[in-house]
Structure formats: structure tokens, C-alpha cells
Amino acid sequence: MKSILTFIILVVSNAVVSNSIMAKENKDWHTQSNYQAIISTHVHLDLAVDFKQKQLTGYIEHHLKKLDESVDKLQLDTRALDIHKVELLIDNQWQAGKFQLAELDSIRGNQLTIPLTKNTAKVRVHYNSRPEASGLQWLTPEQTAGKKHPFMFSQSQAIHARSWMPIQDTPAMRVTYSATIKTEPTLRPVMSANNTPQRNQQGVYQFEMPQAIPPYLIAIAAGDIHHKKMSKQTAIYSETAYLDSAASEFSDTQAMIDAAEKLYGEYRWDQYDLLILPPSFPFGGMENPRLSFITPTVIAGDKSLVSLIAHELAHSWSGNLVTNATWRDLWLNEGFTSYVENRIMEVIFGKDRAVMEQALAAQDLIAELEELPKGDSILHVAIKDRDPDDAFSGVPYTKGQLFLMFLEQRFGREKFDPFVRKYFDDHAFQSLDTEGFVKYLKTNLLIPNPGVVSDTEINRWIYAAGMPAETPKPTSNAFVKVQQHIDHWTKNNSSLADIPTANWTIHEWLYFINNLPADISLTRMAALDKAFNLTNSTNNEVAHAWLLLSIKRQYSKIEKRLEDYLISIGRRKLIVPLYKELIKNKQYYQFVKGVYKQARPGYHPLAQGTIDALFEAAK
Known part of the structure; x- marks a missing residue:
């Protein structure tokens, strides 16, 4: 009897340990949510934008789906949020719930645990963000272009969504969402959802995002935002200071959509608008679906920097449609996007410009690799126990792009283009990790075309540090001429007046200065x-x-x-x-x-x- 009892205790004990390990060993280390046991299929946000307190306040409602019927809790990611109360929807009745906020993890924030009953269908978390939220920036009127009204915007990638909403903050899962956002009547909010040009006199706006997206793509902004239509699918949202110049600068956006659709299939997000943010925005752009967030620093007046628009649009296929499952798989997002961006630019602006942009990116990468730790030059970069923002360098972008260019050169566009299009179709609205991609690549490109690219070459590109010997070396004839002018001038064989800069592109100027x-x-x-x-x-x-x-x-x-x-x-x-x-x-x-x-x-x-x-x- 004692031995049987001991055996039962050991089994139960091992099960508890096993469950505990499973809870800690998410495939995505950067989330403390239990997304492998239960997920939100839809979230609804009901928030007020409070510029005086610099906070969002209200609640988030999670619609739940159990992946493991034995699960008895919902665990969410939070960081610097004030949690006020929790409600559970049980048998169509909202009831008070309990919650526990764990100690702070310096990278991942505070895990929020909510016990569930067997019949819990939805959970509401009432909360407010704090002024120091890493995923929000609050600007005073003086920090905006118009100088009269404040401005707020979110930046949720990589794991900053948890700083302004309690959510399963991992790209491995996807949600649809809706929102009710309240602002001062003189301001308007916009989101990565269905935005309407009309203003609401009461300052209450409704949003719907019917396509399932990873949480880092839920985005919000509010301010003195106006609207200008560019084409059947495109428009500008911005302060009035940028409205006309942005509409002129980015007038080729519809042509970019049309070009991308011919290459890679249907644009599946309906509208594609651009929100021009104040210049404090820390990135060139953010691919929030339906409404890319864009820095005004690319409004150059001559369309010389519009490759950034092509990049954010390209995310509509790579990143938003097919998403990296963890942040160490970021190259699947950014490498594909940089490749698609360049193909769009080739169609709209010609091969010469596309090659110049390839060459500049490759040169920048080589310079960056001299300063990066060797391990960070690996595409499938190791970032456990590190902030996922560390994964953002030229490596996932440009080394990833060069890898795809390598495949394109080996197989030819007649085979590689259909492969890429099928890849997007087969994984639409899904998340994928590097292992899954390699398996798909072998099954759909390498095996049907034996002897073209070896497994060793693939592994060298994805899992080894540095650049492989077979790395493509894009060469621009225009840059060859610029280099000749540099050499002649520095050797006193010519004067600056002899350099024909009158018709130089931005790319030639950048190459000139950088070299x-x-x-x-x-x-x-x-x-x-x-x-x-x-x-x-x-x-x-x-x-x-x-x-x-x-x-x-x-x-x-x-x-x-x-x-x-x-x-x-x-x-x-x-x-x-x-x-x-x-x-x-x-x-x-x-x-x-x-x-x-x-x-x-x-x-x-x-x-x-x-x-x-x-x-x-x-x-």
C-alpha cells in the first residue's frame, strides 16, 4: 500500500513539475502568457485618452478559446499597468473575478494571472497605463507641427503592447479586435483598423479589425489628425502641416500596391493608409495594418526616400500576413520584407534604382557587422534572456534580403517568384518559426529542384555567423562612376567642379559621402x-x-x-x-x-x- 501511494505521489508530483516547466518554457520566451493552453481570439478595447494624466484608461475584454480543456487560469503580459479589477463572463453574467500580479521581470514585465471557472467565456481587465509606458509617447502641443494640440501614439513592436494593454504579447498568436476610443472633441484617434475620415463631435470613435493580427500590430494614435484621400485604396492621416506634402510625396502608393499584387497575390487588408507622425517617432515606419505609421523625415520633396513606403507596404505580405513566431525569427519578417520592398521599387522606379538601394544596404550591413557581436550576425539569432529589441539590426533586414536574393539568383525568378507567392498563400494569417520555414523551403523549392542549393548552404546562411562566401554583391554602374570621381578628386586629378552632380540621385550622394x-x-x-x-x-x-x-x-x-x-x-x-x-x-x-x-x-x-x-x- 505504501509503495502504491508513493508511486501516486511521485506521478502527481512529476505532473505538477511538468506543468510548471511547460508554463515557463513557452516557445516564445518573451511572453509570460499561457498562450499554448488558452488564447484570446478577439479583444475589445474601451479606452479614454487622457492627455492631462498621460494615460489610457478603461478596460480590455478577452474572448477566450481553450486549447487545453484542463486550463484553469488566464495569464497575460503587462508592464507598468495599474490593474483595478477583473470581471468574468460566466453563463452570460458578468461577475467579479480575482487576479494576481507577479513580481517584475526586468525584460518581460509583470505576469497577470486570472483564475477561471470552467464556464468562463470572456474576461474584462479594468486598468490604466502610466505616463512612462514604453509603448506610448505623449507629446505636448509645442512638440507637434501645429503647436496647438497634444499628440499621442503607440509603438508596440517588439513587446511594448503589454505596456498599454494586458494581453498575450507574442507574435505566435493572432487576434481580431474592436475598440471604442474616447478623446477630447477637438482631437481624433486613429487605429490599425477601419478608420473613417469623418470626425465625431462627441469624441467617441468605433474601430474594427476583422483580420486576425499579432498583438504587436494593434496600434493607436490621437491628436489633431486630418485626412486626405490619395487613391481608391490609399489616404494620408496627419496634422495639417504634413497633409499636402505627404500626399504628393507618396502619390505612388497605389501603384506600389498594384505592383505587389501582381508579384505576390491579393492585398488582403482592404485599405492602406499612412499616418504621418511627429518627427519624434523613433522609426522610419511601422507596418501597422491598414494604417502604417510613418516618420516625416522621409518627406524629401523628390520621392527619393519612398522605399520606406514600399517597405511598410511589403509587410502586408511578410510580417502582417505571415508573421515570425518568435523574435529570434525576426528575419522571416524583415528579410522577406526588404526583399519584397526592393522588388516593388524595381517595378515602379526601375532596375537601376533598385540595384543602388541593394548596394547601399549591403555596404551599410558590412560596416555594421564590424561593431556587432559575432552572435548577433546570425539570422536565427539567440535572444533568450535579452530584450527582443536587441534583435533589430541590419542583419535580419539586409542579410535576410541577401539570402533571398541568393536563392533568386540560383533558382531564377521563374521558379523563385511562384515559390514566394505560394509561401505567402500557404501561411496566410499564420505565424511561422525558422524551423518551419526551412522545412517548407526544402519541400517546395530545394527537393523539386535537386542540386541547385545544398542543405549546407542553407544552414550556413541561417545558423552561422557572418556573411557566406556566396553572398550576392550588388553592383551599381552609377556607383562605379561616383567612385571614379572620388578617386580622381582625392588624387588631385580633377576638381569638384568636374563632378557632374546636377542630376545625381539621393543614392549617388549617399554613396559619395559614405565612400x-x-x-x-x-x-x-x-x-x-x-x-x-x-x-x-x-x-x-x-x-x-x-x-x-x-x-x-x-x-x-x-x-x-x-x-x-x-x-x-x-x-x-x-x-x-x-x-x-x-x-x-x-x-x-x-x-x-x-x-x-x-x-x-x-x-x-x-x-x-x-x-x-x-x-x-x-x-
């Missing part, structure tokens, strides 16, 4: 500036390249322009490299401290965190 000698003299820097007025360039990408070179060479005439640039722009791609270079240069350290003191209040929390860490490391 000047690293030890170029201050005399030559001054000559360049006098000839081409580079310090005062109104193109933010050209200005960035010139300012970065000037800091490295201690060309002091850029200091006023540099100060204005850093204070007026919050896009991390454009400001972080400048801060890095300034902070490590003793001559500029006091200067950059003063500039950052002025600029920091206008930066997004993600940018603040990155730059704070740079200063901390320099102490």
Missing part, C-alpha cells in the same frame, strides 16, 4: 561643404551621412546644424549613430550632453533608453 576617405582633411571637407552646401542639406539622409563624417573628422562648422538636427528629429536610425560618435569623442562630450538635455524630452522612450545607455557606458 570619401576616412582620413579626409578638414580643408577638403570645407571645400566639399562650400561646393555642395552639405551641412545645410534638407534631405535628412544626406544630412545624416555628412554630419556623421563631420563628427569623425572634427569638422566644427556643422555644430549648429548638428544641434538643430538632433533636437528636431527622433528617428533612431538617424540620431543614434551621431550620438555614438559624439559621446566617444572627448572634444564633443560636453557639447552632446547639452544637446541631449534639450532633445531628450522630445524623444520617444525607446530612443531615450538607447541614448541613456550610451551615456551610461561612457562614464
Whole structure:
């Protein structure tokens, strides 16, 4: 009897341990939710936008589906949320529920556990966000273009959705959502959902997103936002200051949709609009479905930076339609998107421009790899116990793109294009990890075409550090000519007046600046500036390249322009490299401290965190 009892105790004990391990060993380490046992199939948000308190307040309602019938709790991700109460819908009656908020995990936040009864169909969590929410930025009127009204926007990727709503914050699961959003009547909210051009005089707006999306794509913004239609499927939402210029700059968006559909199948999201955010937005763009969030820094006046629009649109197939299951699989999102973006640009603007953009991206990647830890040059990057924002570098974007270009070159577009289109169709509205992709690749491309690409080559691309020997090397004839001009000028065989810059594209200018000698003299820097007025360039990408070179060479005439640039722009791609270079240069350290003191209040929390860490490391 004792041995039988001992056996039962051991079995039960092992089951408890097993369940405990399962709860901790999510396939996606970055979520503390129990999404493998129970999921939200739909969420409804009922929130008020409170600019005075800098918070969203209200409730989120989860519609539940059990994947494991024995599950007796719902676990959600939260970070810096105030949880007020929980309600359970049991037999069509809302009843008070209990909840427990776990201790803070420095990366993943606080796990919220809600005990369930057997018949719980829905759960409501009443809460408010806090001003320090990492996924929201609250701007004062002075920080906006119009200077009269405040502005708020979200940035939920990678795991910042949990900072403004209690949710299963993992790309491995998908939800549809609806929302009731209340604002001051003078303002309007927009979301990654069905936005309507009409304003509501009471400040109450309803939203629906009928397609299932990962939680990081739930997005919200509110402010003095206006609307301008561009085409049958496209429109601009923005402050009035950007409305006309953005509509003109991005007028090719419909043509991009049409080109992408011919290549990769139906655009499945109905409308594709652009929200032009204040310049503090920390990224170039964010692919929130139906409403991409866009930085105004790409409104150049000549469509020279619209590849960013092609990139965010491309996410409508790669990322939004077929999603990386975990953040170590980010390359499946960004590598495919960078590849599709370039194919769209080729159709709309021609092969020469597409190749120039490939070459610039590849050059930037090579330079970045010199500074990245070796492990972070792996496509299937290891980021357990790390912030998933660490996965964002040129590696998932450009190394991923070059991998797909490698496959395209080996198999030819006549075979590779149908494969990519079938890949999107077969995995539509699903999440996929790297292992699943490799299996699909072998089954649908490698095995039907034996001897073209080996398993060893695939593994080298995906699982090995650095760049494989067979990496494509995009070469632009235009850049060859630019390099010749650089060489002739630096060897005193020609003058700056001999360089035919009148018809140069943004890409030729970037190549020119980025490939000047690293030890170029201050005399030559001054000559360049006098000839081409580079310090005062109104193109933010050209200005960035010139300012970065000037800091490295201690060309002091850029200091006023540099100060204005850093204070007026919050896009991390454009400001972080400048801060890095300034902070490590003793001559500029006091200067950059003063500039950052002025600029920091206008930066997004993600940018603040990155730059704070740079200063901390320099102490």
C-alpha cells in the first residue's frame, strides 16, 4: 500500500513539475502568457485618452478559446499597468473575478494571472497605463507641427503592447479586435483598423479589425489628425502641416500596391493608409495594418526616400500576413520584407534604382557587422534572456534580403517568384518559426529542384555567423562612376567642379559621402561643404551621412546644424549613430550632453533608453 501511494505521489508530483516547466518554457520566451493552453481570439478595447494624466484608461475584454480543456487560469503580459479589477463572463453574467500580479521581470514585465471557472467565456481587465509606458509617447502641443494640440501614439513592436494593454504579447498568436476610443472633441484617434475620415463631435470613435493580427500590430494614435484621400485604396492621416506634402510625396502608393499584387497575390487588408507622425517617432515606419505609421523625415520633396513606403507596404505580405513566431525569427519578417520592398521599387522606379538601394544596404550591413557581436550576425539569432529589441539590426533586414536574393539568383525568378507567392498563400494569417520555414523551403523549392542549393548552404546562411562566401554583391554602374570621381578628386586629378552632380540621385550622394576617405582633411571637407552646401542639406539622409563624417573628422562648422538636427528629429536610425560618435569623442562630450538635455524630452522612450545607455557606458 505504501509503495502504491508513493508511486501516486511521485506521478502527481512529476505532473505538477511538468506543468510548471511547460508554463515557463513557452516557445516564445518573451511572453509570460499561457498562450499554448488558452488564447484570446478577439479583444475589445474601451479606452479614454487622457492627455492631462498621460494615460489610457478603461478596460480590455478577452474572448477566450481553450486549447487545453484542463486550463484553469488566464495569464497575460503587462508592464507598468495599474490593474483595478477583473470581471468574468460566466453563463452570460458578468461577475467579479480575482487576479494576481507577479513580481517584475526586468525584460518581460509583470505576469497577470486570472483564475477561471470552467464556464468562463470572456474576461474584462479594468486598468490604466502610466505616463512612462514604453509603448506610448505623449507629446505636448509645442512638440507637434501645429503647436496647438497634444499628440499621442503607440509603438508596440517588439513587446511594448503589454505596456498599454494586458494581453498575450507574442507574435505566435493572432487576434481580431474592436475598440471604442474616447478623446477630447477637438482631437481624433486613429487605429490599425477601419478608420473613417469623418470626425465625431462627441469624441467617441468605433474601430474594427476583422483580420486576425499579432498583438504587436494593434496600434493607436490621437491628436489633431486630418485626412486626405490619395487613391481608391490609399489616404494620408496627419496634422495639417504634413497633409499636402505627404500626399504628393507618396502619390505612388497605389501603384506600389498594384505592383505587389501582381508579384505576390491579393492585398488582403482592404485599405492602406499612412499616418504621418511627429518627427519624434523613433522609426522610419511601422507596418501597422491598414494604417502604417510613418516618420516625416522621409518627406524629401523628390520621392527619393519612398522605399520606406514600399517597405511598410511589403509587410502586408511578410510580417502582417505571415508573421515570425518568435523574435529570434525576426528575419522571416524583415528579410522577406526588404526583399519584397526592393522588388516593388524595381517595378515602379526601375532596375537601376533598385540595384543602388541593394548596394547601399549591403555596404551599410558590412560596416555594421564590424561593431556587432559575432552572435548577433546570425539570422536565427539567440535572444533568450535579452530584450527582443536587441534583435533589430541590419542583419535580419539586409542579410535576410541577401539570402533571398541568393536563392533568386540560383533558382531564377521563374521558379523563385511562384515559390514566394505560394509561401505567402500557404501561411496566410499564420505565424511561422525558422524551423518551419526551412522545412517548407526544402519541400517546395530545394527537393523539386535537386542540386541547385545544398542543405549546407542553407544552414550556413541561417545558423552561422557572418556573411557566406556566396553572398550576392550588388553592383551599381552609377556607383562605379561616383567612385571614379572620388578617386580622381582625392588624387588631385580633377576638381569638384568636374563632378557632374546636377542630376545625381539621393543614392549617388549617399554613396559619395559614405565612400570619401576616412582620413579626409578638414580643408577638403570645407571645400566639399562650400561646393555642395552639405551641412545645410534638407534631405535628412544626406544630412545624416555628412554630419556623421563631420563628427569623425572634427569638422566644427556643422555644430549648429548638428544641434538643430538632433533636437528636431527622433528617428533612431538617424540620431543614434551621431550620438555614438559624439559621446566617444572627448572634444564633443560636453557639447552632446547639452544637446541631449534639450532633445531628450522630445524623444520617444525607446530612443531615450538607447541614448541613456550610451551615456551610461561612457562614464
